Amino acid sequence: MRKSIKLGVSAALAVAITATAGFAENIKIAFIDPLSGPFATTGTNGLAEWTFAADELVNKQGGVLGGTNFEVVAFDNKMSGKESLVQLQVAIDQGIRFIAQGNSSGIAGAITEAVNKHNRRNPDDRVLFINYSAVDPALTNDNCNFWHFRFDANADIKMDALTDVMAQDDGIEKVYLIGQDYSFGKAVAAAAVRDLGNKRPDVEIVGNELHPIGKVKDFTPYARKIVASGANAVITGNWGSDMVGLGKAIIDSGFDGPIYTYYAASNGITRTFGADGKGTIRLVAEGAINPPASDRAAAYVEAFEAKYPDHDISQARIANAVEMLAKAIDEAGSADDVVKIAYALEGMEHDSIWGGKLYMRPQDHQMIQNVHIQQHTDDGVTFPLDNSEYGLVVESTVEMAAMDSPTTCKMDKP
Amino acid sequence: MDLFFVNIIDGLVFGLLLFMLSSGLTLIFSMMGVLNFAHASFYMLGAYFAYQISTVLGLGFLAGLIVAPIIVGIAGAGIERYGLRRVHQYGHVPELIFTFGLALLVQEVVKLFWGQNQVPYAEPAWLDFALFNIGENSIEAYKVFMILISMLIFGGLLYILTKTRIGMIIQAALSYPKTVEALGHNVPMVFMGVFGVGTALAGVAGVIAGPALGTFPGMAFTLGSIVFVTIVVGGLGSLWGALAASLLIGWITTFAAAYNFEFKTILLALGMEEPALIWDSKLRDLWTLTLPQIGPILPYVLMVAILVFRPQGLMGKREA
């Protein structure tokens, strides 16, 4: 063991800072997400996808700027806002310029705010925030800033696409909205009411309710209400064990209509739903792996599954983010001048590995892309999830969803 | 009206589940004065062991139902013998922190062995059908099975405690441990036995709740503090109190989740006028609040109220 113990505190603090330093030549991306605690699965899965994408899509293609590699450095934020801010500073102190985060819009809000403050106070070492998964619309509306780029479709865009598809289905007459009681759950419900009202005024919203997040032990009473309301479709933004609990309770209570969800797949959810979820669980998301868009996409997923048998490509946008960041760095001709890189990313168009076009809208830094409604099934699944037979298969696609949607974003550009 | 009956049944299922946890906890508390924070962890272990036995090893649901609680009980007794008994001499706070740390540890060990994700521990196929329908809602056979098992356990427990010799000794050891010891009974042994049985009961609860409520590393945490609420509300050390409080809390949470009562009605009844732009109102949270939003915290309100106005609980004889 290295003998560097001068003072207990000093050594430990020094370790904290120098632990991951040492590969100065790589372009580093700080991955700040939960790697321990109850949300660690989502975090470790995301980390695997980031590491794999950086290796496969950049490093193996010759790197950027004529040979520099990407390196993803992991920081565990323990799903806490404050811990994220500490880790953000550790990352910045290590000279990292690119911050990737996605789990929880609350934490994304804290980071985007902190990045904005940091860049204002320290113009010499500014950083970019690559938001790959947090979908609260506010991040690209009222709370937007120049340093934040969102690669996922936000909650409003997904709802816009979802209701486009639902509007075609004449069988849907009564819809029940249920979600977790926090900003995202409320955003989903509000968007559903607004969009359904516009597109299908005849559809009756028979229930619109929120339940406390992570506190409900038994979802049966909620499910009973849904069945009793006579609804023939349910929309929910629930995730994690709240999603499994709600979905299972609804199905067990005898409901057989579609349950439209945002996050009912992967991380054990697909496996738990199994046969029960077939025919009811639907999911709205960007990026889809079934059916594979191209041979390249299929090879990519295959290689990923071979390397990480316990993980899934559940956040297809990560590959987009890595490719577009590499392209922007090449365009800017520098990995340090983040203002230039940000301008390169703004308005960038790109052909996604998952098929379709990508467009980073310059006015709010929201990615515009194809959004799919997918079905939980075991029919025609090339790449199942959770090492089960079940996976998601695209049912319908909305191209360049919500391309012209309005934004309230007013960003100061340097 | 249909929905009302369905809710009665669902509340009963959840209440009886709580009772299986709280009955063990209340016995342990009244005997040793230990607030066992790790009690719900044994519930989780029950579910995971049963998953391992029934699904991974493929021995079937019944094997899990019988074997898993026994393992949990033995583990519980071992922890009492080699952990808790040692810490007991330092006083109540270290004891409590021991169970606190144990809860943390069990959760981490479970993650290490079974991973972070929910595991596919499901109802057995022979109980996975709709037994009957009330209105459009179907009542699963499994729910009825849960009710029967809990009733059986309550009956058994009551019989042992009131009608058998060992039950008499336990009851006596509760109140006069020194006297019982002087009469030649091995009180530490009784303590260990009670702890083992209490944790085994929690294990049974885990085995049968795992398929219904999900088997994941956070399952102990979500249920942990509500069990305390139950025994405090019911009165520490009272088995009947634990039953009453469990059912009460089961029904409160079920009915609060089932009825979309809006607080707007109260505000309107008070003669207030609904603001046109609700999102600019200072009271917007009250105007939009519904009962299901606060359902899961109602038990805590109940507990604080009970502690302030009737510290001995619903049926307890002594102060908490």
Place this chain on the structure above:
Amino acid sequence: MRMLMPWIVGAIVLLVLPIFFGGRSQLTIMSQMSITVVFALAYNMLLGQGGMLSFGHAVYMGMGSFLCLHVMNMSSFGSFPLPLLPLLGGVFGLLFAIIIGSFSTRSAGTVFAMISLGIGELMAALVLIVTVFFGGEEGISGYRDEGLPFFGIEFISNLEVYYLIAIWMFIAVALMYLFSRTPVGRMANAVRDNPERAEFLGYSARRVRFVSFAVSGFFCGVAGGLSAILFEIATESDLNVTASGVILLVAFLGGIGFFWGPIIGAVVFTLLQTVLGLQTHLWELYLGVVFVGMVMFFPAGLSGIIMAHVPAAKMGKLGTLVGPYLTCVLPGILGGLGLAALIEMIFHVRSGAEGEHHMVLFWIDFSTHDVLPWLVALAVAVIGIGLAVRNAPNFKAAWENASTLPEAA
């Protein structure tokens, strides 16, 4: 003068630390540590000095934090000097503690503990429901540098913030120490140990508990204000039951029997969490092991271990302990590290990528698919723990010999 020495040394250490650790993140971690120190000491006013076990104490810190952020967001914040902000947090914590304490401190023991748990759960739930004040799960954020410049300092850099927090921490610790010396502070001990007797002497146990609770609430609020300055954000996770549980562990780790115990606890815990968290994803597992081991074998905490050496040192027998330490404690620690290495390797094999055998542990590079590393780790674990167990009786004997007066001397 002897009494003042620790304070002077402490002040100098706080003053010069940034010279050695000037990085932004290092300053932040040290500031965070200082805040935890204030919070842990305030918590220990109840637990250690008053014998009251609270499961919802993060509420008072969190409330202070939220209030301070609301002050930061006021339009008149520009005419308010930032260094005074924690005082407002303290006042708010105090008010809130007075309200809750008015009924929760009626009795000690389980009733108090359970009420605190209930209040903790209620407040955490309210944060997500009452979005007007708490801002939902995103919380409330603000800008510390919008306050009135304080002698030209705008508190933009982390260094300025560190000094501000360190000074506040110093003052708060000194005040809490002085409080423990006041008659009320002394009576808190008496009420903890024997409430009946204290009542008999004419002191209302309930009033003593109430005063301790309120004062503790004040300092929690101060810690909350400091946290608002450092992070410029307050969220639900600041006052939920987990946060309350953590501070209980922090205080206990340091030792609740001595005034300065929680200080050690706060420093060690922050380091464990931050540094260990960077090194391994299993830090919570190790934390759990440390706590269970701690409470089983050293219930007096780290400060208790340190203080246990004082009698031996006074009798000049510390030297006789070196041998037993080398033969028992050192192998025990090494064995523990070996065990940890085994767990890490199992975890790596189970959750690592396919074909990714390469692993770095304790600065050593190796492949998890070789036999040798497993053998080494296993051997270190078995031999280390074996030695420790074998030599434990010797250690105990030496320890007893060192800390007792020689017979018939």
